[in-house]
Amino acid sequence: MSDLLPLRDMDERELQREKRLDDIRREAERRGKLEVVSTRPSGAPFPQASPESGYYGIPLLKQPPWTWEIPLYFFVGGAAGAAAVIGAIADYTGADRELVQHARWIAAAGSVISPALLISDLGRPERFLAMLRVFKPQSPMSVGVWTLLGFSSGAAAAAFAGFLRERYGPSLPLKVLENAGQAASLAFGLPFSNYTGVLIGATAIPVWNHNAGDLPLHFGASGLGAGVGILELLGHGKSRALQALGLGAAIFESWEGVRIEGRSHYHLDPLKHGLSGVITRTGGALSGPIPALLRIASLWGPARRKSSLRRWASLSAIAGSLITRVAWVHAGHVSARNWRLPLQERTSEALSKKLDRVAEQA
Amino acid sequence: MSVTAFLTDSTLCIGCKACEVACKEWNGVSEDGLEWSGFSYDNTGAVGASTWRHVKFVEQPPVPGFGGNVGEQTSWTFSSDVCKHCEQAGCLEACPTGSIVRTEFGGVFIQPDVCNGCGYCVTACPFGVVERNQKDGRAFKCTFCYDRQKVGLQPACAKACPTESIKFGEIEGLRREAQGRVEELHRRGMDDAVIYDPLDSSVEGTHAFFIVRGDPRSYNLPPTPEVPTVYLKNSWRSSAIAAGLLLGGTLLAFLSDGTRQNGRGR
Numbered sequence: 001m002s003d004l005l006p007l008r009d010m011d012e013r014e015l016q017r018e019k020r021l022d023d024i025r026r027e028a029e030r031r032g033k034l035e036v037v038s039t040r041p042s043g044a045p046f047p048q049a050s051p052e053s054g055y056y057g058i059p060l061l062k063q064p065p066w067t068w069e070i071p072l073y074f075f076v077g078g079a080a081g082a083a084a085v086i087g088a089i090a091d092y093t094g095a096d097r098e099l100v101q102h103a104r105w106i107a108a109a110g111s112v113i114s115p116a117l118l119i120s121d122l123g124r125p126e127r128f129l130a131m132l133r134v135f136k137p138q139s140p141m142s143v144g145v146w147t148l149l150g151f152s153s154g155a156a157a158a159a160f161a162g163f164l165r166e167r168y169g170p171s172l173p174l175k176v177l178e179n180a181g182q183a184a185s186l187a188f189g190l191p192f193s194n195y196t197g198v199l200i201g202a203t204a205i206p207v208w209n210h211n212a213g214d215l216p217l218h219f220g221a222s223g224l225g226a227g228v229g230i231l232e233l234l235g236h237g238k239s240r241a242l243q244a245l246g247l248g249a250a251i252f253e254s255w256e257g258v259r260i261e262g263r264s265h266y267h268l269d270p271l272k273h274g275l276s277g278v279i280t281r282t283g284g285a286l287s288g289p290i291p292a293l294l295r296i297a298s299l300w301g302p303a304r305r306k307s308s309l310r311r312w313a314s315l316s317a318i319a320g321s322l323i324t325r326v327a328w329v330h331a332g333h334v335s336a337r338n339w340r341l342p343l344q345e346r347t348s349e350a351l352s353k354k355l356d357r358v359a360e361q362a
Numbered sequence: 363m364s365v366t367a368f369l370t371d372s373t374l375c376i377g378c379k380a381c382e383v384a385c386k387e388w389n390g391v392s393e394d395g396l397e398w399s400g401f402s403y404d405n406t407g408a409v410g411a412s413t414w415r416h417v418k419f420v421e422q423p424p425v426p427g428f429g430g431n432v433g434e435q436t437s438w439t440f441s442s443d444v445c446k447h448c449e450q451a452g453c454l455e456a457c458p459t460g461s462i463v464r465t466e467f468g469g470v471f472i473q474p475d476v477c478n479g480c481g482y483c484v485t486a487c488p489f490g491v492v493e494r495n496q497k498d499g500r501a502f503k504c505t506f507c508y509d510r511q512k513v514g515l516q517p518a519c520a521k522a523c524p525t526e527s528i529k530f531g532e533i534e535g536l537r538r539e540a541q542g543r544v545e546e547l548h549r550r551g552m553d554d555a556v557i558y559d560p561l562d563s564s565v566e567g568t569h570a571f572f573i574v575r576g577d578p579r580s581y582n583l584p585p586t587p588e589v590p591t592v593y594l595k596n597s598w599r600s601s602a603i604a605a606g607l608l609l610g611g612t613l614l615a616f617l618s619d620g621t622r623q624n625g626r627g628r
Contacts, residue, residue: 017398021398024400049420049422049580049581050422050580051576051580054579054580054582055420055580055582056401056402058407059408060408060489060582060584061490062484062487062490063484064481065481065484065494066481082608085608085609093613093616095616095619122478122499123478123479123494123498123500124478124500127476127477128478130461130477130478131458131459131480133459133460136455136457136458138591139456139457139482140456141458141480142458145458190605191601193608194601194604194608195601197604198594198597198600198601199482200485201593201596201597201600202590202597203456203593204485204486204487204488204490204587204588204590208485212593212597212600213596213597213599213600214600215597215600216597216600216601216603216604217600219604220605220607220608224611239619241612241615241619242615244611244615244619245612245615248611332485342584342587343582343585344585
């Protein structure tokens, strides 16, 4: 022993490594093969690389670096964009003034919260303005930032001018500002409520780009459901127009759920299995069938039951919209971690269905 | 200035990682790979924000004749991975700040003084190359040694490579060289040598192609990488339909709502 150097003090991290090596050794002795973390390609005396498992099953794609702000931004943007459209149309068609005001305030709140969320997610928030040095039609992020800028300016201007008008009385400049702001919030609110679907659809993440043609419609309906829900909770639970819009959004979301569940393709697995599958289905149920049934049930019966059912439908749609956005982002992470997906030849869903049928018959 | 490229010939690579070290030294990239991964002699795993060149240690089931072995030992090949500098680059198209540009040498370069760390390029790269540095907040990847190329030097990794496994030069000449090398390997009995350069995918070829033996998927090289701009048309169409439905639906809902007040009440 005397010719051995004395063991130096080991810190916590080194102890952890020693322990992990001991664990791996014990596992190998006990079972003859290893399945502990980072020796995943199991069943061999050494981890192997192969066409099936790729390079030791190390994910080829990088996961999105976005934090919690992004799904929340998707939710706020969707609801605010839909609220701006509802507010403007309600104003043009001469609906309840209070409804117009509330819709405007929701849009204005979104116009402040959305940029704050987007900026705080940046790696370098102080460089947000670098986004505004170019406009790139081929980059959904660039198009989205300019849409956000137009929407935020319009929605904030309309709400602010409306506030001043009510406080200090009408004047021409205020009227011009209010109307121009409202028109801008309508024009930009239409794409703003659903562009986030394009944003994640046009990426290299398999589960997202496989749904590139569905995501904007899905996110648009989700945003409409949430926008209508917030308006109803603010005291517009008797509006027939809102009822119709909420019902439409819920039915569309139900159909979207059927579409996701009805297709079988390995790219869609994160939406159906595991934790991300549970979140997706929870979000889908809360934004689709549950509010749809509640709203249909609220068409009949005494007034108190009606308003109670509509309140529950609104709450459900709002929660469903938020959970749906979280679910899609989470599914993207799961999809990026799956090393098998990008290594498979890209087959169309029709072809893979056909192959499945052939395999069943054989 | 001519358009340049890397040819990484894995049949010549000895896994010395001199390219990784040279890259880190020249570009001042921070340390990594200090945790045991359990995967051969590779503790880095993949290219990323702090690994712009990465040597893969590919252990495969014994193949008689492969690498001159008699069928008992593991087949062991090495391949130095790098940003592919795609002809149609997903990161470049996705970048909302215009930070990512194509240089006069054909490489894809992130201008670090413009990048604001939005992270969209990370999701847009079909090869999983670009990564956001968590400490710094910006995205980083191989610069194709733009600074060195500017003054007529070859990239640091190619210069440091002791076996000329990493070759650097004018792209068309290098493509011919790759073709000739594969033919030579085939003549010498290595029938499984292939060039990896996804010319027939939407990426339309790369400025960093590889010669590997066997299935490129064992090296985590995707068979059909797609530049994400191919999904744009479908997606924006859906967005336009969604906007139309929202506008039409809202108009219909409010116009058919009998309870609305008449007059604008201002």
